[in-house]
Amino acid sequence: MAVYTHLAAERLAELIDAYDVGSLVSAKGIAEGVSNSNWLIETTGSDGQGARFILTMYERRIETSDLPFFLGLLDHLAAHGCPVPRTIHDRDGALWRTIDGKAVALIEYLPGVSIDHPTPAQARSVGQALARIHHAVADFPQSRTQTLGLAGWDRTINDCGAEALATIDPELPDLAFGELSWLAGHWPGGLPHGVVHCDLFPDNVLMLGDKVSGLIDFYFAASDFFAYDLAVTHAAWCFERGGATFRTDVSEALLAGYQAERPLSSVERDALPVLARGACMRFISSRADDWLNTPADALVTRKDPMDFARRLQFYAAHGDELFAQGA
Amino acid sequence: MAVYTHLAAERLAELIDAYDVGSLVSAKGIAEGVSNSNWLIETTGSDGQGARFILTMYERRIETSDLPFFLGLLDHLAAHGCPVPRTIHDRDGALWRTIDGKAVALIEYLPGVSIDHPTPAQARSVGQALARIHHAVADFPQSRTQTLGLAGWDRTINDCGAEALATIDPELPDLAFGELSWLAGHWPGGLPHGVVHCDLFPDNVLMLGDKVSGLIDFYFAASDFFAYDLAVTHAAWCFERGGATFRTDVSEALLAGYQAERPLSSVERDALPVLARGACMRFISSRADDWLNTPADALVTRKDPMDFARRLQFYAAHGDELFAQGA
Known part of the structure; x- marks a missing residue:
């Protein structure tokens, strides 16, 4: 539960510009994931209506060579109507990019909360x-x-x-x-x-x-x-x-x-x-x-x-x- | 930079119901503040259009007796047109509430990013x-x-x-x-x-x-x-x-x-x-x-x-x- 890497807002804004999602409005490091750093990102949206995403930076355990599998799986399941977050592809169609030597992916933000005591x-x-x-x-x-x-x-x-x-x-x-x-x-x-x-x-x-x-x-x-x-x-x-x-x-x-x-x-x-x-x-x-x-x-x-x-x-x-x- | 307390979604949903902000849609612990735990909260909004807030739990250093000052200051400055987050008052008008023995306040969410290298x-x-x-x-x-x-x-x-x-x-x-x-x-x-x-x-x-x-x-x-x-x-x-x-x-x-x-x-x-x-x-x-x-x-x-x-x-x-x- 941590953000392992400091990502300057200026670098983040450049990164977001590589996607067709509008420009950066807000970025909050979120306390989720033990192998990755994650940010909740808000942008102006490709339609100007605002949009939110999760940005994941792969820090440990996960091999870059596995990313086509993990991110492709999200896309496959989302396309089949499962409630999983799509991967946002960059303007060149890439599933992930590299920033400061680390792989990052922009992922769909889904509503909902994680519950402790299920009914x-x-x-x-x-x-x-x-x-x-x-x-x-x-x-x-x-x-x-x-x-x-x-x-x-x-x-x-x-x-x-x-x-x-x-x-x-x-x-x-x-x-x-x-x-x-x-x-x-x-x-x-x-x-x-x-x-x-x-x-x-x-x-x-x-x-x-x-x-x-x-x-x-x-x-x-x-x-x-x-x-x-x-x-x-x-x-x-x-x-x-x-x-x-x-x-x-x-x-x-x-x-x-x-x-x-x-x-x-x-x-x-x-x-x-x-x-x-x-x-x-x-x-x-x-x-x-x-x-x-x-x-x-x-x-x-x-x-x-x-x-x-x-x-x-x-x-x-x-x-x-x-x-x-x-x- | 941490979330010091686990707050069950069920408890959080009850807390949000004490405010006129709609019902809980999402809650992400955010890596901000050294004395407090903070969550970025999304709700359905009092008008059903969706709304976002920061929930702050006061963990250390801050005395509850100082909260009328800190939270009142935000309200005063926001009312005077300064770009500071308003405090959201609960349905009874209170500036903060207590959950599991700790004071919490719901604060307006503001857009923007913190920059590293100012122009x-x-x-x-x-x-x-x-x-x-x-x-x-x-x-x-x-x-x-x-x-x-x-x-x-x-x-x-x-x-x-x-x-x-x-x-x-x-x-x-x-x-x-x-x-x-x-x-x-x-x-x-x-x-x-x-x-x-x-x-x-x-x-x-x-x-x-x-x-x-x-x-x-x-x-x-x-x-x-x-x-x-x-x-x-x-x-x-x-x-x-x-x-x-x-x-x-x-x-x-x-x-x-x-x-x-x-x-x-x-x-x-x-x-x-x-x-x-x-x-x-x-x-x-x-x-x-x-x-x-x-x-x-x-x-x-x-x-x-x-x-x-x-x-x-x-x-x-x-x-x-x-x-x-x-x-």
Whole structure:
């Protein structure tokens, strides 16, 4: 949550002039994104009526070679009627430009707020929006290898090591290594797949009332099972109080909303308990890595890996029953 | 530069409902202000046409008992045609509300960007806007004691101590203690005074092209000499490269712009070289204090006190000649 780079207004005005969006009126650095700097930009608009955009500067983690994929995906989904922000192309048609050696993209601004405590109606709308994306990617011509899959979690946890993991929580090493073994023996194959979001937490969803107005931050998107994306979303939305409380009403609404648009096959439904445990492992591994390698007082707030350890234990105990009923 | 508090969208929507501004459409935490958290808020507007506001949450340094002064000052200046953001009153007429134990105010959103490298035309506009404020406060009925005056600088520098100051720069202790003695013997009395901004750096001025569109962040405003406020603004605008380069063209334009609206008396003009050295001492003292008491990796970027030591040395060497010609 930060703006990592100071961008002089004079440089920004020049940049905006490379797009057919009118001239710069206002620019506010916004506290969103952990890998990027973002500004909320107001311009006079190409029609003089005023317009707003998000300017993203790619600071870390994201490779410029991945930008045609990430930005092309936004355009593809927007063209298919999904509520995602279009990429604004510059006057030469380019998806991104370079300023002071860093890649920047101008992105459509979408209304809506990110909510903390979803209602069932909101969860239903999220499920529907997710399923529509899974339909819309059918003819998306690009793909990106999933680097944060089972092999990636295993590598991260092993790089952390049992000793360091134990400094986070004494139970974490056994839980993580045990779970990785179990997942390796149970991970499904051959499920319907395509390019999926993989990080659809509430802060990546904009809502107006009960309806999704925007899905944002596709920078973890990769080729994976649709049902895994649903499992990630389920793990991200259906718990409160750090994973300690399961929201049955939100779970049922999310799964019903998804299936109203894209009914799960029986194979997918049977795989959900395993996929949900994998989704938890994905965030346990990255959060443990961040926890051990981020100074306690750094700009980025560390997230507790144990939040997802609790979710994992819930899925291990109740997943079969839960997804058999709800999905 | 940070958002210190997470404010759930649900709480924010309730808060916005206390104002006659329509309902919440969007909220983005913005990276502005060092003592406050700020959000750029979009609502449906009281007329359904959409509207934008800045929501400020007072986190540190600012006492709630000072809010009638700060927020009343904005209203007074806006009513007198100065380009400052009005305070939006809630449905009961209150200037601020309390949320989760913290005071928050909804403030008018003004267009414009903060520039890094002013042109003379921009500096002229800043001088004019400052002088208009000095006229407009004539009938402002409130006042606030200047706590960051000569006595305050002296206390801060003595609290830091010579030993600690030397860790910033070996020359700083002699410079600071010597200057405080000199200022104590030369500080003027009886100059025209009123409530002044006292912190009009480029990042507190919004500009559209060559014109000031907004003066913001009045949270250091206090009763002091008008000419001191002009001296602070001069020290803040007329140097580049950390105080190493003096911009004669910007200086002349700033002083001319100011005097086009409010000509200085000969007594004020004669006092400017001393006031400018005082303005430098004000920022040397607060920056030294921050430097010594802020962890190097904290959220707030530390500013180098030596930037203003260089400015001070410039004013000591050239102030008499400079202000005799330019003012």
